[in-house]
Amino acid sequence: MNETNKDILLVEDNPDDVTLTLRAFKRSHLMNPIAVARDGVEALDYLFARGEYSHRVGVPMPTLIILDLKLPKLDGLGVLKAIRADPRTQLLPVVILTSSKEEQDLISGYSLGANSYVRKPVDFVEFLEAVKVLGIYWLALNQLPARGAIE
Numbered sequence: 001m002n003e004t005n006k007d008i009l010l011v012e013d014n015p016d017d018v019t020l021t022l023r024a025f026k027r028s029h030l031m032n033p034i035a036v037a038r039d040g041v042e043a044l045d046y047l048f049a050r051g052e053y054s055h056r057v058g059v060p061m062p063t064l065i066i067l068d069l070k071l072p073k074l075d076g077l078g079v080l081k082a083i084r085a086d087p088r089t090q091l092l093p094v095v096i097l098t099s100s101k102e103e104q105d106l107i108s109g110y111s112l113g114a115n116s117y118v119r120k121p122v123d124f125v126e127f128l129e130a131v132k133v134l135g136i137y138w139l140a141l142n143q144l145p146a147r148g149a150i151e
Contacts, residue, residue, distance in 0.1 A: 006063035024131035040074025084113040
């Protein structure tokens, strides 16, 4: 399955989880380009073409944002709130992928407009399967509005 026109923004500060997620996508034959932001501020700079990402002006938004909650500078809920507050990004699919087991994080994520909330499995094989299913659903099966409608 090669959906290379569908970019992903992975917002994750843990290098091990970044590596695992990238490996899981590769093993699942999901070859979508994946940009990695390591904190909440970097994620918003990437999306809104600010700072070191100012060269992205006019570049299409990612098709999917995979968002951790526990991030430096600005946490995932703050990122989600900013995404939903801007007309350019308010319809982008955001999947929270986190190790948080806090019920309040789950409630807050959905209240702020997350499309999905997935707890990171501790087991490597289960993690691979979770990322594979997530990728297949959001990148191959899910229908999005036309690009112009979400930018």
